[in-house]
Amino acid sequence: xxxxxxxxxxxxxxxxxxxxxxxxxxxxxxxxxxxxxxxxxxxxxxxxxxxxxxxxxxxxxxxxxxxxxxxxxxxxxxxxxxxxxxxxxxxxxxxxxxxxxxxxxxxxxxxxxxxxxxxxxxxxxxxxxxxxxxxxxxxxxxxxxxxxxxxxxxxxxxxxxxxxxxxxxxxxxxxxxxxxxxxxxxxxxxxxxxxxxxxxxxxxxxxxxxxxxxxxxxxxxxxxxxxxxxxxxxxxxxxxxxxxxxxxxxxxxxxxxxxxxxxxxxxxxxxxxxxxxxxxxxxxxxxxxxxxxxxxxxxxxxxxxxxxxxxxxxxxxxxxxxxxxxxxxxxxxxxxxxxxxxxxxxxxxxxxxxxxxxxxxxxxxxxxxxxxxxxxxxxxxxxxxxxxxxxxxxxxxxxxxxxxxxxxxxxxxxxxxxxxxxxxxxxxxxxxxxxxxxxxxxxxxxxxxxxxxxxxxxxxxxxxx
Amino acid sequence: xxxxxxxxxxxxxxxxxxxxxxxxxxxxxxxxxxxxxxxxxxxxxxxxxxxxxxxxxxxxxxxxxxxxxxxxxxxxxxxxxxxxxxxxxxxxxxxxxxxxxxxxxxxxxxxxxxxxxxxxxxxxxxxxxxxxxxxxxxxxxxxxxxxxxxxxxxxxxxxxxxxxxxxxxxxxxxxxxxxx
Numbered sequence: 228x229x230x231x232x233x234x235x236x237x238x239x240x241x242x243x244x245x246x247x248x249x250x251x252x253x254x255x256x257x258x259x260x261x262x263x264x265x266x267x268x269x270x271x272x273x274x275x276x277x278x279x280x281x282x283x284x285x286x287x288x289x290x291x292x293x294x295x296x297x298x299x300x301x302x303x304x305x306x307x308x309x310x311x312x313x314x315x316x317x318x319x320x321x322x323x324x325x326x327x328x329x330x331x332x333x334x335x336x337x338x339x340x341x342x343x344x345x346x347x348x349x350x351x352x353x354x355x356x357x358x359x360x361x362x363x364x365x366x367x368x369x370x371x372x373x374x375x376x377x378x379x380x381x382x383x384x385x386x387x388x389x390x391x392x393x394x395x396x397x398x399x400x401x402x403x404x405x406x407x408x409x410x411x412x413x414x415x416x417x418x419x420x421x422x423x424x425x426x427x428x429x430x431x432x433x434x435x436x437x438x439x440x441x442x443x444x445x446x447x448x449x450x451x452x453x454x455x456x457x458x459x460x461x462x463x464x465x466x467x468x469x470x471x472x473x474x475x476x477x478x479x480x481x482x483x484x485x486x487x488x489x490x491x492x493x494x495x496x497x498x499x500x501x502x503x504x505x506x507x508x509x510x511x512x513x514x515x516x517x518x519x520x521x522x523x524x525x526x527x528x529x530x531x532x533x534x535x536x537x538x539x540x541x542x543x544x545x546x547x548x549x550x551x552x553x554x555x556x557x558x559x560x561x562x563x564x565x566x567x568x569x570x571x572x573x574x575x576x577x578x579x580x581x582x583x584x585x586x587x588x589x590x591x592x593x594x595x596x597x598x599x600x601x602x603x604x605x606x607x608x609x610x611x612x613x614x615x616x617x618x619x620x621x622x623x624x625x626x627x628x629x630x631x632x633x634x635x636x637x638x639x640x641x642x643x644x645x646x647x648x649x650x651x652x653x654x655x656x657x658x659x660x661x662x663x664x665x666x667x668x669x670x671x672x673x674x675x676x677x678x679x680x681x682x683x684x685x686x687x688x689x690x691x692x
Numbered sequence: 693x694x695x696x697x698x699x700x701x702x703x704x705x706x707x708x709x710x711x712x713x714x715x716x717x718x719x720x721x722x723x724x725x726x727x728x729x730x731x732x733x734x735x736x737x738x739x740x741x742x743x744x745x746x747x748x749x750x751x752x753x754x755x756x757x758x759x760x761x762x763x764x765x766x767x768x769x770x771x772x773x774x775x776x777x778x779x780x781x782x783x784x785x786x787x788x789x790x791x792x793x794x795x796x797x798x799x800x801x802x803x804x805x806x807x808x809x810x811x812x813x814x815x816x817x818x819x820x821x822x823x824x825x826x827x828x829x830x831x832x833x834x835x836x837x838x839x840x841x842x843x844x845x846x847x848x849x850x851x852x853x854x855x856x857x858x859x860x861x862x863x864x865x866x867x868x869x870x871x872x
Binding site: 241242243249268275280282284344349470535593 | 703706707709710711713714715717718720721735738739740742743745746747749750752753754756758759760761762763764765766777778780781784785787788791792794795796798799802821823824849850852853855856858859860862863865866867869
């Protein structure tokens with residue numbers, strides 16, 4: 228009875244177009260009032276505490292801010308140049324380089340649609356020039372762009388750990404190998420296609436270019452190194468690493484790359500300038516421009532954009548915690564779990580059901596909303612069946628990736644359609660072969676838990692647990 | 693003019709909260725690694741500031757349409773149907789706000805009567821948690837304005853964030869700059 232009321236209210240509100248945060252909040256509060264003795268005062272306290280008691284949640288606004296600073300065309304171009312210099316000479320190298328660029332940019336920006344937009348608007352044309360059909364490039368980029376939520380740091384993983392209280396650091400460790408694996412699977416497929424189509428490879432540009440482009444891309448790469456290094460090394464929590472990366476991203480975007488902000492288009496080294504005078508000039512310029520940032524239009528826009536997304540996500544999370552509270556007090560997941568155990572459903576059958584459920588949900592809702600609604604339900608069931616929570620998390624994230632490739636809500640499809648100027652139908656067809664590859668990957672992730680669990684367990688062993 | 697200033701104030705408060713929160717945590721890290729010291733109060737302060745940012749900013753997000761939701765179902769209807777459904781949605785949202793406001797009022801007045809302070813900061817709890825009232829009052833006002841314009845204006849739905857459209861702006865910018 229409670230379950231039915233809760234879900235009818237929730238989906239009813241969502242159908243009416245009510246923002247998901249309000250829908251979650253209203254349905255949970257109404258259910259609490261109807262079926263339990265909690266007072267409204269305690270609900271208000273719970274709502275505030277869900278925002279003020281979870282230190283891990285702070286990482287979300289910080290990561291959103293750092294990615295907002297670094298999601299610029301300049302960063303994308305530097306990363307593409309670096310990737311091309313590394314893998315460009317292999318057969319199918321141009322397409323492989325765009326996959327590698329997607330992986331790096333995805334890690335930096337944490338957003339899949341932004342990755343498709345930034346890398347795709349440069350690489351799809353580039354691939355077309357060297358002889359790949361446009362649909363091939365579009366398919367590759369649309370799929371590789373989804374890696375944004377699998378390769379850490381990833382906002383979606385933070386949302387999962389907020390919903391289930393699984394350690395965010397361990398989720399970040401677990402996502403790394405699957406992310407690399409997906410990237411390699413895409414590259415192998417590209418190699419095969421390039422071999423069959425006899426697409427010529429680029430000349431090897433030499434180690435000098437690798438170092439030069441690597442140096443110019445280092446600003447973006449360092450962000451990944453800082454975050455993953457400090458988390459994997461166990462020296463900082465994700466929240467602290469996120470705060471450092473936000474400050475770092477601000478510094479590198481405004482003073483290092485100078486793509487945005489008050490120092491825009493001011494060169495590091497003017498023509499005919501000596502090294503000493505360059506250092507002196509840059510130092511006092513940076514000190515002088517620092518206060519200007521407060522009123523700078525670009526900087527303010529980045530901050531407002533970042534805070535809009537953070538507030539939206541955190542407000543959903545706060546309300547989703549009320550929802551999770553209702554689920555646990557009414558023991559809804561537990562009764563579902565006992566039904567499943569009684570049916571004699573084994574873990575692998577349960578995982579098939581989970582995948583189908585998530586794939587279906589992915590067609591209609593945003594990843595973070597799905598995670599916040601589904602994770603509190605699936606998590607206790609999985610625990611009872613002996614499935615590792617981290618493994619379940621990675622399965623959910625990969626499902627969300629696939630959700631970005633399937634209509635009608637597949638965000639990446641919209642973006643690719645936008646940048647290529649083609650119809651949705653064309654993009655769906657272009658992405659279809661790669662979608663099948665993703666499904667194979669999902670199967671591997673689901674039934675070989677070691678792919679996800681190897682790295683966290685290995686690092687635990689290193690730290691001597 | 694008045695609304696533009698109001699908008700500016702809202703944006704500034706939100707941004708200042710976000711930036712100070714970030715800098716506080718950053719300072720914490722620097723202090724810990726650089727000087728092996730730390731502040732007892734900083735964690736509680738940062739957490740409360742982020743909570744204030746969310747509660748204060750959620751009405752702003754409703755105004756600029758950056759909440760996420762589903763509009764596929766509502767879009768199936770003609771204009772009048774969309775207006776009715778959105779109107780019902782507004783009323784439901786107002787009920788939600790009313791319930792939370794009522795609850796926070798009881799909770800805050802109890803805290804006021806007991807007079808306890810936060811754990812580490814010398815701030816009375818009812819002041820620190822008072823943002824519940826402020827935030828949800830502002831959200832209520834926004835919902836009433838939205839409801840009003842659904843009935844008398846030309847609004848026919850909640851505006852939702854569109855990440856795809858935002859990403860395309862980035863793509864346009866890159867295309868404008870030219871390739872490598």
